[in-house]
Amino acid sequence: MTVDTALRKDPLPGIDYSFNPYIGCYHGCVFCYTPRLMRMDRNEWGTSVVVKRNAATVVAKEVRKLPRGLVAISTATDPYQFVEGKYRITRHALEVLLRANWPVSVLSRAPLMTRDLDLFTQFEEIEVGMSVPTLDDRARALLEPWAPPIDARLRCLRALADSGLTTFVGFAPAYPPTGRWTPESIAEAFAKAGVKKMFTRALDARWGVPEAIARQLDGSELAEELRRIGDLETIAPFVSRVGEECRARGIDFRNAFEFRLPESNSGFGSPDTGR
Numbered sequence: 677m678t679v680d681t682a683l684r685k686d687p688l689p690g691i692d693y694s695f696n697p698y699i700g701c702y703h704g705c706v707f708c709y710t711p712r713l714m715r716m717d718r719n720e721w722g723t724s725v726v727v728k729r730n731a732a733t734v735v736a737k738e739v740r741k742l743p744r745g746l747v748a749i750s751t752a753t754d755p756y757q758f759v760e761g762k763y764r765i766t767r768h769a770l771e772v773l774l775r776a777n778w779p780v781s782v783l784s785r786a787p788l789m790t791r792d793l794d795l796f797t798q799f800e801e802i803e804v805g806m807s808v809p810t811l812d813d814r815a816r817a818l819l820e821p822w823a824p825p826i827d828a829r830l831r832c833l834r835a836l837a838d839s840g841l842t843t844f845v846g847f848a849p850a851y852p853p854t855g856r857w858t859p860e861s862i863a864e865a866f867a868k869a870g871v872k873k874m875f876t877r878a879l880d881a882r883w884g885v886p887e888a889i890a891r892q893l894d895g896s897e898l899a900e901e902l903r904r905i906g907d908l909e910t911i912a913p914f915v916s917r918v919g920e921e922c923r924a925r926g927i928d929f930r931n932a933f934e935f936r937l938p939e940s941n942s943g944f945g946s947p948d949t950g951r
């Protein structure tokens with residue numbers, strides 16, 4: 677498809693615009709909040725992606741007219757899901773933003789991101805990050821079935837940091853601890869990967885998320901532990917401990933629980949505090 681606008685004013689704190697090169701996401705994370713934002717059937721999420729073919733050209737026009745501001749890539753899709761390997765919409769938009777000298781913040785779950793290291797390193801203002809909400813790849817395989825494995829994301833973070841970039845991790849939505857992972861070992865893994873900043877938030881449990889998670893976990897050996905992803909009495913103290921361990925290792929850890937909308941998590945009967 678073609679689009680008329682590409683940079684969207686974004687209400688998220690610290691962001692001026694969002695840029696989403698695709699509609700939909702083949703990673704198909706069970707907890708994804710985008711189906712709710714787009715009023716889409718959650719059962720269809722992850723089954724198709726629409727390519728915004730002219731998006732970079734539109735960005736080139738918009739940066740001439742709009743006030744300069746931080747562009748978040750992306751907020752409603754993964755900019756490096758496998759279709760980006762073919763269509764290169766994210767790369768072309770980055771080229772435009774680089775020429776215009778606009779600041780960017782890039783977030784993905786996919787190590788294809790390292791393809792664009794040559795561009796990232798030329799930006800004056802840039803942050804690059806990976807979503808890594810668990811270190812347990814068995815948990816990832818259940819709730820982010822088509823997204824790249826955790827090890828690949830940690831290697832990608834290391835490669836980005838080794839290129840001199842400031843890297844961050846979205847520990848969001850924070851999974852409960854599973855397997856051998858403890859707050860100490862989680863923080864140590866991120867520190868080893870050269871991570872400088874982290875943010876976290878709790879699950880947004882609206883729009884059929886609890887039911888979708890329950891279906892996905894049915895019969896799994898991790899079901900009992902992972903079901904607590906929506907239980908703030910489990911998640912809040914765990915995340916606080918992860919934060920302490922991260923800060924002790926020099927990682928700037930931000931707990932965004934206070935941003936959570938009061939009605940979210942209602943499906944799990946959790947307390948109305950924090951995001």
Ligand code: SF4
Nearest residue numbers: 701703704705708753
């Ligand atoms: S990678 Fe992001 S946008 Fe894609 S399904 Fe997962 S949470 Fe949603």
